[in-house]
Amino acid sequence: MPDERPFPPGEYPVVVVGSGPGGLQTSYCLSRLGVEHAVVSRDESPGGMFRRYPIFQRLLSWSKPDSPAEPGTRAYEWYDHNSLVADEPEHQALVPGLMDRSFMVPSREEMERGLAEFAARVPLPVRYGCVWEGTRRDDDGRLVLVTSDGEYRARAAVFALGVTTPWFSPIPGIDTVPHYVDCREASDYRGKSVFVIGKRNSGFEIADGLLPWARRVVLGSPRPVQTEVIAQASVRVRYLQPYEDAALGGGTFALDLAVERIERRERGWRIVGNGTTRPGPVDLEVDEAIAATGFSTPLLDLDALGVRTVAQGRIPAQTPLWESEPGSGIFFAGNATQGAPGLRKHGVGASSPAVHGFRYNARVMARHLARSLGMDVPAERIEGDQVPYLLEELTTAPELWAQKSYLARAVTTEGESDIVPLAHFVDDAGPDAVAIAVEMDEEGSTYPAVYARRGGEIRERLLPPHLLNDFRGPDYERELRAFL
């Protein structure tokens, strides 16, 4: 039978690996720019991690069916963190339409359906069942991706691999413990005492899922839970119930614990460690142990091509434009784009691990990639007074709200306007221009920031916050004009 799948092995300007939200968004953006590319995926259908995770079924990020902005518009994107973004209104805002409104965060199935619907409607062809197995560089500098179907040659590759490969912290005995991905049905833990190694999203997700079943749940990891951060983050959906239970002494414990070793017993496990925030030995016998120690990006042999990692080997390190190093042609999309930290002002990271952040990374990267392939990608043109335009963008641009202090709206004196990484704007020489970004300080206060580039020098001005986040009034106009 002939193979009817698209993108047979061969030569393409760009190859995209992956069919999760990062891969699909990248493919969409490249298509709209007219960049010829192949998309290959080891999966059999679109959706990436959302085909399997989160295990306990509900996402952390909101999609609000009713909001101050009309679904299908650009402004609405800020109220819908889970749909992929498109130029055509009919391809926009697909996830909220599939939600049953029992929560304002979608279930895993609703999310998977939204992604599949996007891929089908656009449509976005993918060569499914094609496993990327290795990479090398040819004598002419091209990348060669070796797959189960054959070799792909390309000037650039975009790896949208997800961050879903189980990762274990280096604790003696942890190899005997099932990882989060191998967690069983919640009812299997009925009446059991469970130790969860890890106090991040997946640890608390497990704890929350097991609360109605387990006899006792103890979470442990060296660093304390940052309650002040949780209070302002969407992760509270997962965190607060087990944390409240722990705080009130309801049988759940969230320990700041450096686990020294784990011993497999005939029935269950023994957990031995030392308190960090509050010193003291801990020695626990439990029926079940689960390693919610995180995930990594499956980079295979990319280290041989110069790809470095951060987050203790789990995430590829990247430039502000999500390339492994300038000119390498090795780009990343999706969750792994968290490996580009940006300015991280006041320690606040970008939303790159989430769809609502990385969907814009993909769009900006696709434009950069198209230009680096020699294509003409015109910037938007702003005629006349820039001040009202900049303040309108500060108030409503979803890119700036989703990617605080990471993505900026930059406008040259000539009126050429583009969304760019802020780090790229402040570090790269360029024409006189102004860039605006939405930022957040350590108290969780959101304020607009303005950066002026004149003769290669950068000046920064932070504007005051507004109670209703509306920066369009005469006071802001006056202040922005005075600065510019």
Place this chain on the structure above:
Amino acid sequence: MATTERDELVRSLAGLALFADLGDPDLEAIADPEWERRFTEGERVLRRGLSGGGLFVILDGEAAVEIPGGEPRRLRRGDFFGEVSTLLQCRPTADVVAASALHCLEIPGPELEAFLLQYPHVTYRMLQTVARRIRDLLR
């Protein structure tokens, strides 16, 4: 591979004078995955005039401090920078640029106070370094 790299991060921290008094549980707590940073040669790490930075400790590689009109100064493994702007909550007066592939730990500004109070031995060693710098300036 990943497990080894985390071990390496903890070992790398343990080998720095700044963290020499800390035991493994503390080092593991400090080896926060979100604090690890890598920069390519020529990339700016600390930016003159921009608010909101953190304290950087060099784990590997070299950085150059660039003060307008001043002599560039080299920083190496074990050196730290960004402490003045972070402690005084002011904008840095110098650029720090990666002079090679650079591997750092960044303690975000808002977390530095709690960090220094939690690890007084680190604070003491940091004070010694700052005192040495003042002595060198006064010579």
